[in-house]
Amino acid sequence: MEAKKGAGKKGSGKADWALNHIQKLYRLETQLKDKTVEVRYITRQEKSVPLLSQLHMWLMKSAQQVLPKTKLGEAIQYCLNQWKKPERYTLDGLLRIDNNRAERGIKPFVIGRKNWLFSQTATGANASAVLYSIIETAKANDLNVFEYVMTCLDELSQPDVNIEQLLPWQFAKR
Structure with missing residues (x-):
């Protein structure tokens, strides 16, 4: 959210795209909440992994287009540096999308x-x-x-x- 605020009107579209994409992942997890471990795993492989792949490609592309010292640039670089962590929950139906x-x-x-x-x-x-x-x-x-x-x-x-x-x-x- 800080990245969106700091991006200004021009860059907020980029931040909006990323936030919207992350919301899709969370909506999917809400739908899977009461499902079995196996169903969560299979659905994540079918739906979450492609969404994460799109997000990763967007991050890689945006890292080349956004100034690194801006809030959005820092957020993009942080996500790229931590990328293995967000992917991990798709490997096991027992894991949660976050550590809240x-x-x-x-x-x-x-x-x-x-x-x-x-x-x-x-x-x-x-x-x-x-x-x-x-x-x-x-x-x-x-x-x-x-x-x-x-x-x-x-x-x-x-x-x-x-x-x-x-x-x-x-x-x-x-």
Whole structure:
């Protein structure tokens, strides 16, 4: 989007073309959301790979036509330098087109990182990391985090507790 804003009226058509092409890829992924892994893989091979190929050719051509120091030129060069990454999701129906879920998962850590500078010991920092990992894994398994942690604390106070059964992915099966 910055590249589009910085391109001015003359260059915004180029940015619009690229954004529109990327939107086609995302629309296709929306249609595939509830499909099987096999169907996603086959459809990506049939539809996403050609779209990505067109986008790559456009990037290569545009890199020759756009000044490299402009926002659009920088965006084009960045895409070309990272090209293997966008292609990777087409190789496996389990993969997602982007890493937005992971980005959302680490957002609390990014926001809180200044607070963690004051961890008094490495052990305290490690304990925080373990706790956050458990919380994010509980979220990923669609657990109510508060109830999950409270249940774990209750059960951990009992003798002969099976810790394996308290892991979020096991707990979700209960």
